[in-house]
Amino acid sequence: MTTSNRILLGVNIDHVATLRQARGTRYPDPVKAALDAEEAGADGITVHLREDRRHIQERDVLLLKDVLQTRMNFEMGVTEEMMAFAERIRPAHICLVPETRQELTTEGGLDVAGQEARIKAAVERLSKIGSEVSLFIDADERQIEASKRVGAPAIELHTGRYADATTPTEVADELQRIIDGVNCGLGEGLIVNAGHGLHYHNVEAVAAIKGINELNIGHALVAHALFVGFKGAVAEMKALILAAAKA
Numbered sequence: 001m002t003t004s005n006r007i008l009l010g011v012n013i014d015h016v017a018t019l020r021q022a023r024g025t026r027y028p029d030p031v032k033a034a035l036d037a038e039e040a041g042a043d044g045i046t047v048h049l050r051e052d053r054r055h056i057q058e059r060d061v062l063l064l065k066d067v068l069q070t071r072m073n074f075e076m077g078v079t080e081e082m083m084a085f086a087e088r089i090r091p092a093h094i095c096l097v098p099e100t101r102q103e104l105t106t107e108g109g110l111d112v113a114g115q116e117a118r119i120k121a122a123v124e125r126l127s128k129i130g131s132e133v134s135l136f137i138d139a140d141e142r143q144i145e146a147s148k149r150v151g152a153p154a155i156e157l158h159t160g161r162y163a164d165a166t167t168p169t170e171v172a173d174e175l176q177r178i179i180d181g182v183n184c185g186l187g188e189g190l191i192v193n194a195g196h197g198l199h200y201h202n203v204e205a206v207a208a209i210k211g212i213n214e215l216n217i218g219h220a221l222v223a224h225a226l227f228v229g230f231k232g233a234v235a236e237m238k239a240l241i242l243a244a245a246k247a
């Protein structure tokens, strides 16, 4: 079981593309944001190519594939279209996420336990191209154990409920759920990542959980970048999570 306090920052650049798509312009370019993020200390770049293409486009992923110095974490729904695209791109990491067109954002984790055969087949197929496959799931023992059974080497725990919690009791309960999930995942021998809805005011408690490998953060970084620039936003977040992990 890993109890290292080294923690990685995966920078999600989806919402740089959201701004571009809002006007159909060429700017801001998520590829430029990715390169700035790397210069500012990002350990990897996360992109979610949604079925509805509301932010990231194929063009972005193809360019990133050629220019990234770190590694790509490619988030995708479990569809034939995305499986074929991933096989073409061969990203270092693939995170399988649940997806619906109507949702405002990724509202819950992938139901691995409810569709083990389908997810197992996807994990096996994507592992063949050399990608490390992770499953974006709720911090729920049933889902974590199912993730292990389907052969995924990694999981990413959905921190959205923690981020949305409003009362101190709710926040404490949701944080405890994540802590239990991390320990359960590590106990199963999985690499445990976490993300969604993390920002400058709620990230430290999650970064302080021993054994978390990587936090994927996007929306808050893009928002803060409006005021301090993308490099500044990434550097601030990186400093915050490293300090919390060491404390």
Ligand SMILES: CC(=O)[C@@H](O)[C@H](O)COP(=O)(O)O
Pocket: 012, 014, 047, 048, 050, 075, 097, 104, 105, 106, 136, 195, 196, 218
């Ligand atoms: C899976 C995940 O948590 C991120 O990809 C996030 O979903 C990106 O933002 P949107 O959900 O707004 O597309």
Ligand SMILES: NCC(=O)COP(=O)(O)O
Pocket: 012, 046, 156, 194, 195, 196, 197, 198, 216, 217, 218, 219, 220
């Ligand atoms: N997988 C979570 C992610 O990549 C970033 O989510 P958010 O910080 O944009 O909510």
